[in-house]
Amino acid sequence: MDTSQDSILAEVTGSDYKYGFVSNIDTETIQKGLNEDVVRIISAKKNEPEFMLEFRLKAFKYWQTLKQPEWAHLKIPAINFQDIIFYAAPKQKKQLNSLDEIDPELKATFDKLGIPLNEQKHMTGVAVDAVIDSVSVKTTFKDTLAEIGIIFCSFSEAVHEHPDLVKKYLGTVVPYTDNYFAALNSAVFSDGSFCYIPKGVRCPMELSTYFRINAANTGQFERTLLIADDESYVSYLEGCTAPMRDENQLHAAVVELVAMENAEIKYSTVQNWYPGDKNGKGGIYNFVTKRGICKEKNAKISWTQVETGSAITWKYPSCILKGDNSVGEFYSVALTNNYQQADTGTKMIHIGKNTRSRIVSKGISAGFSNNSYRGLVKVLRGAEGARNHSQCDSLLLGSTCGAHTFPYLEVDNPSAIVEHEATTSKIGEDQIFYCNQRGIKTEDAVGLIVNGYAREVLNQLPMEFAVEAQKLLSISLEGSVG
Amino acid sequence: MLQIKNLKAAINGKEILKGINLNVNAGEVHAIMGPNGSGKSTLAGVLAGREYIEVNHGSVFFNGKDILDMAPEDRSREGLFLGFQYPVEIPGVSMVNFIRTALNEHRKYKNLPPLSASDFLKTMREKQELVEITAKMTNRSVNEGFSGGEKKKNEIFQMAMLEPKLSILDETDSGLDIDALKIVANGVNKLRRPDNATIVITHYQRLLDYIVPDFVHVLYNGQIVKSAGKELALELEEKGYDWIKKEIAV
Amino acid sequence: MSEIVNIYKDLFEANKLLLLNNVPHGLKIKREEAIHHFLEKGFPDRKSEKYKYTQLDNYFGNGYNKSLEYPKINVSVADIFRCDVPQLETHLLILANGKFYRFDQRGNLPKGVTICSLKDAIKTNPQIVDQYLGKLSKDEDVYASLNTAFATDGFYIHIAKDAALDKPLQIVNLLLSEEDLLVQYRNLIILEENASANIMVCDHTLSIHHFLSNIVTEIFQEKSSKLDLIFMQNEHNNSIKMQSTYVNQESHSDSNINIFTLHGGLVRNNINVLMNGEYANNSCNGFFMADGSQHIDNFTFMHHAKANCESSQLFKGILDNEAKGIFNGRILVDIDSQKTNAYQKSNGILLSDTARMNARPQLEIYADDVKCTHGSAIGQLNDDAMFYMRSRGISKPESRLLLLHAYAYEIVEKINIEPLRERIDEMVGKRLRSELARCHNCPMHCC
Incomplete structure (x- = not known):
């Protein structure tokens, strides 16, 4: 790579994180550190029923028996859990009766992020649950949705209003014993979104959760539980940002999806947590466990993710394909720059007959970053006729970054067909030259090519998000010629 | 030689052939024409024994033997x-x-x-x-x-x-340039004998200039809707399949 | 320290005289370091990424006679074993239970070619052995360390600068014993600048006892050298084999390694290649056929440490009954290894409901101007091809055989000695027909 290209790369990939501001919101926090009392305090603050406290305590006891895991290809410093505040909430009146009662500063924060909490102003067709630090502050279009039987609210609210549903499904897809961070989340999660789509209902608008970390020294532990009953459909989006801070902040979320017979869930993520600065200082540690189960026949779960933020990303949105003929999909674009590390991928567990899964993963590495795809396709003995196709491509921009692919294929049924393909490449000089010759400057050409490269995944996103995601990719990568 | 009686067949539960009747005798050349998706290739597949095609009704006798279970x-x-x-x-x-x-x-x-x-x-x-x-x-x-x-x-x-x-x-003619088409047709013609028969499945009339059929059948929506001599192929070429569709609608 | 590991600690103590006295100083140090490495690490368990699907420690613990002395051979090996590859004149080196037995050379060896036992080489060329042995395997793998500590014999091939082996060399290791036996042997292949060799290594079991082999071969290819190496693994199904091969390639060297695994109860192949000079080329392929409860695990590691090199791997397997197949292939491209071209493909066909195949291709890329692809497919024979053949009147079982044979041929055709290619193709065909894939003149029903 010649120096002019180097400088373009440096210039563009060095562009600022535009969501890095801090809002001056009056925040209630508890003391730093983690012990059984903290777990009890969180539960008490949320006025939770007994079954929730039991769940938390079991998870906490289990977590205490675990050690922070070490992963190949990820350098994760030991996290001091006694230095983290496990609960922070914007101070506001208990019950919100109208929009006017929301702290104006808070409202301004979301306006600045482009997420208006005012339904009239909001982009039509998207209902939003806004979560700041540890709690949900506002859910829009709740009433409209309730008319057709859809429950869309904060997790805390669901615990009070729909305890039976929560009790029935919480921890059934991601048990608290699943892994270190899932156990931690189960013990201390403070809020999140809850959604239930009743039988036969097609959710008429995109549901969305917007996560924002604001307070310093806090960890964010939210939990999403989404149930799509027979013959229903829902498309769900989540977005996230955080202020620029010098210290690393921990985000350990859990998402559980349940799709019943003939139900379809589309779950899209545009992850843009603060990635840290050019020298790798600060940024969010994003350790997320996301899993869905296609519980009954013909169910479908589709994960789409655009991962551009976080200092370290560790997440594997997965599908358990239990129902016969059920379908799992995973579409991912993961972009790492500077000193970011991403280790992401999926697990497709084929249990039912004629289950199908498709994996499309596009990794883009720049700067000094490392980007890994890690995935498992497992076909159990009874999964007659299972099919999988995986395509994992890596694009390297510059010669100081790394791209890695670790697919695991385990097949125990002879009628299954499992295929994996992977390529690693860079942007060809002839491609750039071709664009140049047509009058497109190099940095635009790179943006074009990278977006073209990611197209297959971006196409899976709902319109509003696709545009956002495309911009996000261009901002981080314009001009990075490898 | 070949007797097809009221043959109905489906793929993945969707019925494609909806009652085909056709007799082919030794020495004859039959052409089966039809628009895309009319069931031409499915018919060929059923006769050859494609396992994914489910035969739901009817019979196919070849030289006096029921071949559907073969x-x-x-x-x-x-x-x-x-x-x-x-x-x-x-x-x-x-x-x-x-x-x-x-x-x-x-x-x-x-x-x-x-x-x-x-x-x-x-x-x-x-x-x-x-x-x-x-x-x-x-x-x-x-x-x-x-x-x-x-x-x-x-x-x-x-x-x-x-x-x-x-x-x-x-569809032996698909993807062939005119020279290859002639060679292929020439080969087929040389192999014609009084004791064998040929069924030519095609979308276009072109091939039938070189392999001249005794009978032309139009397959539409899983049924043979029209049978005639070789002149039918020319008529189809001229008027297109819409003409048949309209005729059926009437 | 586990009980099993202790067995080897005691074994080393008991044989100190043999292993450490009267041996070149360098070798003594290497053996001591190796046993330390082994004792410190112990056997890998399920948590080990490298040995996730294959644990061998129990085999290393039980039953097998572990004596380092020659077991007594009561029959004349050469009389009962006559391996025939028609029309192929080869030099023939025979090992019995990993120890040198005899060498039948065809005419005089060309100048610059040395073929002998490792044991002899240690005496006659101690500096060369010292320079190379253990260089690639040191601290790399515990099984290799175990071998370094205990192996006292094996084969040694040294081809001097610009020399070439005139005829292919066939090396046959015969396993025969009157009790279950642990066999560890060690091989060195050194090709100096512009040297070339064509080598085939076969394993045969000549008695029905259980054999546990732990073999290490280190291969050094200097500039512009060329090596063709075939491993023919055809031991009976009571045998367990751990075979590690290390290759160091300097610039413009060319290496072709093909492994055929037709029989063998449990086989694990480790192939580690270091591309240590620019414009080196490596092709490494494997075909395995497993039924019953066979377990075949192939592990490859291609390390592109220099720019402008090419590597390719193709591993294919056919699995029937309860057999299990594993492919684990890692490609590492270092930061300065620009213009690397790395290709890898693994493919498995499952013929029964209970056969299993796991594949783990891994790419780790740190250079940006590279072409790396890997692909993996597990499934069945192509339905369309089956139907096409049947529609031409070929029966279902025959169509299947033809397709399976063709499937294997993609690897077989990489053998560049024609009579050998035909012979191995025939063996694969016989194996597919479940006929004995043994050599015509061999009276032992060992396979």
Whole structure:
């Protein structure tokens, strides 16, 4: 790579994180550190029923028996859990009766992020649950949705209003014993979104959760539980940002999806947590466990993710394909720059007959970053006729970054067909030259090519998000010629 | 030779053939034409024994035998040949080995001893000339790296080798330039005898300029909606399939 | 320290005289370091990524006679074993239970070619052995360390600068014993600048006892050298084999390694290649056929440490009954290894409901101007091809055989000695037909 290209790369990939501001919101926090009392305090603050406290305590006891895991290809410093505040909430009146009662500063924060909490102003067709630090502050279009039987609210609210549903499904897809961070989340999660789509209902608008970390020294532990009953459909989006801070902040979320017979869930993520600065200082540690189960026949779960933020990303949105003929999909674009590390991928567990899964993963590495795809396709003995196709491509921009692919294929049924393909490449000089010759400057050409490269995944996103995601990719990568 | 009675067949539960009736006698050439999706290839597949096509109703007799329960290889040995629309590439299996195995299996079925190596090579050479393919081609793996035209010529070459009683040529003209088309048609014509028959499945009339049919059938929406002499093909060429569709609507 | 590991600690103590006295100083140090490495690490368990699907420690613990002395051979090996590859004249080196037995050379060896036992080489060329032995395997793998500590014999091939082995060399290791036996042997292949060799290594079991082999071969290819190496693994199904091969390639060297595994109860192949000079080329392929409860695990590691090199791997397997197949292939491209071209493909066909195949291709890329692809497919024979053949009158079982044979041929055709290629093709065909894939003149029903 010649120096002019180097400088373009440096210039563009060095562009600022535009969501890095801090809002001056009056925040209630508890003391730093983690012990059984903290777990009890969180539960008490949320006025939770007994079954929730039991769940938390079991998870906490289990977590205490675990050690922070070490992963190949990820350098994760030991996290001091006694230095983290496990609960922070914007101070506001208990019950919100109208929009006017929301702290104006808070409202301004979301306006600045482009997420208006005012339904009239909001982009039509998207209902939003806004979560700041540890709690949900506002859910829009709740009433409209309730008319057709859809429950869309904060997790805390669901615990009070729909305890039976929560009790029935919480921890059934991601048990608290699943892994270190899932156990931690189960013990201390403070809020999140809850959604239930009743039988036969097609959710008429995109549901969305917007996560924002604001307070310093806090960890964010939210939990999403989404149930799509027979013959229903829902498309769900989540977005996230955080202020620029010098210290690393921990985000350990859990998402559980349940799709019943003939139900379809589309779950899209545009992850843009603060990635840290050019020298790798600060940024969010994003350790997320996301899993869905296609519980009954013909169910479908589709994960789409655009991962551009976080200092370290560790997440594997997965599908358990239990129902016969059920379908799992995973579409991912993961972009790492500077000193970011991403280790992401999926697990497709084929249990039912004629289950199908498709994996499309596009990794883009720049700067000094490392980007890994890690995935498992497992076909159990009874999964007659299972099919999988995986395509994992890596694009390297510059010669100081790394791209890695670790697919695991385990097949125990002879009628299954499992295929994996992977390529690693860079942007060809002839491609750039071709664009140049047509009058497109190099940095635009790179943006074009990278977006073209990611197209297959971006196409899976709902319109509003696709545009956002495309911009996000261009901002981080314009001009990075490898 | 071939009697199809009220044949109904489905793929993945969706009915494609909705009651086909057709009789083919020795010495005849039948053309089956029809718009895309009318069920032409499904019909060819049912006759050859494609396992994914479910036969729900009707019967198919070939030389007096009910063939619907027969394995594909036994239908072949009985003398039924399918020229594939998309001949399959089989890397690593040489053409020579492939066709010799097939030929000897046919002979075994008729209680004949396997062909000696020299007789086999002699036959190969004769038949190669018929479709103007080179020995080079037969030294390669089955259809691997063949051009569209070579694949179709190879189908006719195999037909010549196996000497079937009934040949079903599924869209043999697709993807052929005019020279290859002539060679293929010429091969088919040379193989015509009073004791064999041919069914030509095609979308276009073009091929029928070279392989002149005795009967033309129009397949539409899973049924034969019109049968006539060779002039029907010309009429279709001129007026298109919409004309038939309208006629049926009336 | 586990009980099993202790067995080897005691074994080393008991044989100190043999292993450490009267041996070149360098070798003594290497053996001591190796046993330390082994004792410190112990056997890998399920948590080990490298040995996730294959644990061998129990085999290393039980039953086998572990004596380092020659077991007594009561029959004349050469009389009962006559391996025939028609029309192929080869030099023939025979090992019995990993120890040198005899060498039948065809005519005089060309100048610059040395073929002998490792044991002899240690005496006659101690500096060369010292320079190379253990260089690639040191601290790399515990099984290799175990071998370094205990192996006292094996084969040694040294081809001097610009020399070439005139005829292929066939090396046959015969396993025969009157009790279950642990066999560890060690091989060195050194090709100096512009040297070339064509080598085939076969394993045969000549008695029905259980054999546990732990073999290490280190291969050094200097500039512009060329090596063709075939491993023919055809031991009976009571045998367990751990075979590690290390290759160091300097610039413009060319290496072709093909492994055929037709029989063997449990086989694990480790192939580690270091591309240590620019414009080196490596092709490494494997074919395995397993039925019953066979377990075949192939592990490859291609390390592109220099720019402008090419590597390719193709591993294919056919699995029937309860057999299990594993492919684990890692490609590492270092930061300065620009213009690397790395290709990898693994493919498995399952013929029964209870056969299993796991594949783990891994790419780790740190250079940006590279072409790396890997692909993996597990499934069945192509339905369309099956139907096409059947529609031409070929029966279902025969179509299947033809397709399976063709499937294997993609690897077989990489053998560049024609009679050998035909012979191995024939063996694969016989194996597919479940006929004995043994050599014609061999009276032992060992396979």
